[in-house]
Amino acid sequence: MINVTKTYLPNKEKYFSYIDKIYKNGWITNNGPLVQELERKLAEYLGVKNIVLVANGTVALEIAYRTLEIKDYAITTPFSFVATTSSLVTNGIKPIFADIDPHTLNINPENIKNAITKNTSAIVPVHVFGNGCDVESINDIAKENNLKVIYDAAHAFDVKYKDTSILNYGDISTLSFHATKLFHTIEGGALIINDDSLVQKARYLINFGIENEESIPNLGTNAKMNEFEAAMGLCMLDEMEIIKSMRKEVYKIYKKELKNTVELPKQNENITSNHSYFPIIFKSEEQMLTVQKALNDEQIFPRRYFYPSLDTLNYIEPKQRCNISRDICNRILVLPMYPELKKEDQTHIIQIIKKNI
Numbered sequence: 001m002i003n004v005t006k007t008y009l010p011n012k013e014k015y016f017s018y019i020d021k022i023y024k025n026g027w028i029t030n031n032g033p034l035v036q037e038l039e040r041k042l043a044e045y046l047g048v049k050n051i052v053l054v055a056n057g058t059v060a061l062e063i064a065y066r067t068l069e070i071k072d073y074a075i076t077t078p079f080s081f082v083a084t085t086s087s088l089v090t091n092g093i094k095p096i097f098a099d100i101d102p103h104t105l106n107i108n109p110e111n112i113k114n115a116i117t118k119n120t121s122a123i124v125p126v127h128v129f130g131n132g133c134d135v136e137s138i139n140d141i142a143k144e145n146n147l148k149v150i151y152d153a154a155h156a157f158d159v160k161y162k163d164t165s166i167l168n169y170g171d172i173s174t175l176s177f178h179a180t181k182l183f184h185t186i187e188g189g190a191l192i193i194n195d196d197s198l199v200q201k202a203r204y205l206i207n208f209g210i211e212n213e214e215s216i217p218n219l220g221t222n223a224k225m226n227e228f229e230a231a232m233g234l235c236m237l238d239e240m241e242i243i244k245s246m247r248k249e250v251y252k253i254y255k256k257e258l259k260n261t262v263e264l265p266k267q268n269e270n271i272t273s274n275h276s277y278f279p280i281i282f283k284s285e286e287q288m289l290t291v292q293k294a295l296n297d298e299q300i301f302p303r304r305y306f307y308p309s310l311d312t313l314n315y316i317e318p319k320q321r322c323n324i325s326r327d328i329c330n331r332i333l334v335l336p337m338y339p340e341l342k343k344e345d346q347t348h349i350i351q352i353i354k355k356n357i
């Protein structure tokens with residue numbers, strides 16, 4: 001069976017040596033030494049100033065909204081994983097959708113402008129499939145309208161825009177380190193905070209809002225990463241170069257073989273690719289379903305990602321409709337993509353797609 005992704009497991013002996021350390025010092029959670037070490041190493045690796053590690057990418061978004069005190073309405077994209085929107089709703093913020101660009105699949109800045117009202121407090125764009133948003137236009141819009149920007153950068157680990165980390169744009173960017181991601185800590189996530197003065201507040205918020213033994217000034221939650229997860233991250237980080245080069249190879253073959261068969265999303269200019277996903281867009285939903293079935297019949301499971309479009313969620317108020325996002329959601333499939341995908345399996349996947357188009 002070939003799934004859309006397969007978790008990369010780094011060197012076992014190295015991981016076990018970290019576990020030995022954890023057993024020796026007995027410190028397994030609450031900002032332990034390995035979490036601190038991973039924060040330092042990741043900040044350097046990614047080229048960012050401030051990183052706060054958390055339990056997953058969903059709470060990273062929630063902590064970002066609370067750190068920036070976002071309320072009322074936030075403009076976001078309907079084409080994302082459900083957590084981008086559900087995290088807003090759980091925090092009492094109403095999502096207003098700005099439809100996407102049909103080629104880059106990212107939120108369209110023109111549609112952001114049209115959606116702004118006096119009750120808008122933030123923009124929550126997503127660097128979909130690691131393809132960076134139009135960060136400069138979004139920055140201008142945010143400045144002109146005094147809005148905060150929180151990038152859901154769950155897919156954008158190690159992505160650079162004009163030679164600097166794309167995570168340095170916006171007020172806060174959030175990452176997901178879920179087991180299926182390019183870089184993972186089993187479960188985990190992070191906030192990249194560009195304003196130094198907000199870092200300590202975020203640290204309190206991930207630990208119930210506790211400032212010290214006598215003071216709990218803000219409504220916090222428990223969003224801490226533990227030492228076993230940080231140990232996994234430290235091992236992954238040591239193997240990033242090999243992981244990246246294996247992914248790049250898989251990506252190159254798909255691109256060469258499929259670029260004239262199906263539509264591929266357009267990569268924004270000046271953006272590096274982290275080769276984390278390989279989405280393909282079909283002419284029609286019918287064609288997509290035919291290919292999906294043909295692959296499934298051979299025990300190959302690409303993913304309808306993202307599906308459904310988030311403007312169709314039944315808990316969204318006010319009701320909205322984003323036609324471009326809905327159309328793309330009906331026609332897109334993300335192909336199996338992971339470092340250890342065998343060449344013969346990839347060839348088989350490509351053949352099935354070509355035969356069924």
Ligand SMILES: Cc1ncc(COP(=O)(O)O)c(C=O)c1O
Nearest residue numbers: 056057058081083154176177178
């Ligand atoms: C775009 C996007 N945002 C948020 C998340 C949530 O991250 P996590 O699964 O770590 O909570 C995901 C993850 O899967 C994602 O793809």
